[in-house]
Amino acid sequence: MSVDFDTAVVGAGAVGLACAAVLSARGRSVVILEARNAIAQEGTTRNSEVIHASIYYPAGSLKARLCRRGSDLVYARCAERSVEHKRTGKLIVATSDDEVPKLEALFVAARTNGVPELAMIDAAELHRLEPDVAGVAALSSPVTGIVDAHGLALSYLAEAEENGAALLLHHRVTALDREPDAWRVVVRAGESDEEQSLRCREVVNAAGMGAEQVAALAGLDVDREGLRVHLCKGDYFSLAPSAPISLSQLIYPVGSAAGAGLGVHATVDLAGRVRFGPDATYVDRADYTVDESKRAAFAEAVRRYLPTLEDEWLAPDFAGLRTKLAGPGEGFRDFEIREESARGLPGLMNCIGIESPGLTASQAIAEMVAEQLDSS
Ligand SMILES: Cc1cc2nc3c(=O)[nH]c(=O)nc-3n(C[C@H](O)[C@H](O)[C@H](O)COP(=O)(O)OP(=O)(O)OC[C@H]3O[C@@H](n4cnc5c(N)ncnc54)[C@H](O)[C@@H]3O)c2cc1C
Numbered sequence: 001m002s003v004d005f006d007t008a009v010v011g012a013g014a015v016g017l018a019c020a021a022v023l024s025a026r027g028r029s030v031v032i033l034e035a036r037n038a039i040a041q042e043g044t045t046r047n048s049e050v051i052h053a054s055i056y057y058p059a060g061s062l063k064a065r066l067c068r069r070g071s072d073l074v075y076a077r078c079a080e081r082s083v084e085h086k087r088t089g090k091l092i093v094a095t096s097d098d099e100v101p102k103l104e105a106l107f108v109a110a111r112t113n114g115v116p117e118l119a120m121i122d123a124a125e126l127h128r129l130e131p132d133v134a135g136v137a138a139l140s141s142p143v144t145g146i147v148d149a150h151g152l153a154l155s156y157l158a159e160a161e162e163n164g165a166a167l168l169l170h171h172r173v174t175a176l177d178r179e180p181d182a183w184r185v186v187v188r189a190g191e192s193d194e195e196q197s198l199r200c201r202e203v204v205n206a207a208g209m210g211a212e213q214v215a216a217l218a219g220l221d222v223d224r225e226g227l228r229v230h231l232c233k234g235d236y237f238s239l240a241p242s243a244p245i246s247l248s249q250l251i252y253p254v255g256s257a258a259g260a261g262l263g264v265h266a267t268v269d270l271a272g273r274v275r276f277g278p279d280a281t282y283v284d285r286a287d288y289t290v291d292e293s294k295r296a297a298f299a300e301a302v303r304r305y306l307p308t309l310e311d312e313w314l315a316p317d318f319a320g321l322r323t324k325l326a327g328p329g330e331g332f333r334d335f336e337i338r339e340e341s342a343r344g345l346p347g348l349m350n351c352i353g354i355e356s357p358g359l360t361a362s363q364a365i366a367e368m369v370a371e372q373l374d375s376s
Pocket of ligand 1: 011012013014015016017033034036039040041042043044045046047048049050051052171172173174206207208209210211214222233234258278304306319321322323347354355356358361362
């Protein structure tokens with residue numbers, strides 16, 4: 001069989017690039033096809049950049065397992081390849097006594113998921129650690145941290161390229177045709193209408209917001225398979241640098257952790273800037289404008305744990321789009337990471353619904369992709 005590459009990876013976000021790094025390290029020739037003119041322009045760099053510990057996800061789920069392993073892998077990678085990161089620690093704060101049982105339930109869930117170094121702390125200890133934060137108790141997770149997401153993506157690309165992988169920017173995949181012994185991958189380069197094609201044994205669909213369309217191009221009935229992706233927007237507001245609030249750890253409220261997101265939390269970035277968000281609103285189309293009129297609602301939510309915050313200290317920052325398999329009001333949905341031989345599409349590997357903690361889990365997802373392809 002003659003192919004141009006063993007594997008085509010669709011999408012140069014953290015997940016696609018990690019897949020390219022891991023698959024090329026296992027000896028495959030790999031081409032990465034990216035619709036935009038630079039890597040990591042979508043989900044990968046529009047998020048909280050948190051290295052999650054695996055606190056919230058149901059025991060045994062892919063999110064729980066791949067987040068836990070992914071966290072260890074990200075820290076090891078950051079150390080090995082000098083990617084900027086910081087083990088800030090995270091505090092999940094109960095602001096009233098009736099929230100304490102929720103905190104205790106999270107503690108048990110996180111321990112079941114294998115999160116190390118967890119501790120319940122009381123109000124006095126919370127005040128000692130974070131004098132600006134109000135709460136009656138908190139769950140402390142010292143292994144939670146932050147990472148330069150673009151730097152992480154670049155480190156995957158560097159490894160893939162060291163192993164001989166090729167990156168084609170501005171190449172959108174527009175068709176995927178199954179031939180008897182390979183995939184014919186059709187791409188449109190740049191703004192032209194001209195299409196080219198290449199033949200590959202395997203296709204990894206890591207197209208983020210576009211993953212549902214790419215799966216459909218390959219012939220999957222995404223509705224029947226339950227693979228429809230819902231966009232859920234998260235806005236962020238930043239804290240004015242002059243505001244008299246300082247935080248050293250990431251602060252999450254416990255109250256709203258059951259909704260579409262983790263509640264409007266406070267993150268500190270690698271430059272020490274404090275940012276609040278994301279909130280969660282289902283939307284019909286991609287739009288990254290931050291709605292300034294949400295300022296009062298954000299301030300209200302944040303004041304539950306930072307009571308001295310004033311509305312005017314908040315400025316609209318940026319927005320990200322979650323790619324959720326769960327629609328509004330639906331329960332937990334896991335990542336879909338599956339090789340599609342059983343559906344008559346051998347060599348097609350779908351990664352769909354890779355919302356949070358997808359950045360943390362990226363390398364662990366790539367390992368799973370490689371294992372499934374190796375055994376298919
Ligand atoms: C608001 C928010 C906060 C989050 N916070 C965190 C966090 O703190 N920690 C964490 O671990 N995770 C977090 N996440 C999740 C994380 O951002 C995602 O899981 C991760 O970025 C997914 O990466 P990806 O590579 O799958 O997708 P993306 O980064 O979106 O990459 C997909 C790529 O595919 C390309 N593409 C699409 N269609 C095609 C096509 N047809 N042909 C070629 N290329 C195509 C796109 O251009 C894009 O570059 C958050 C997400 C959101 C939205």
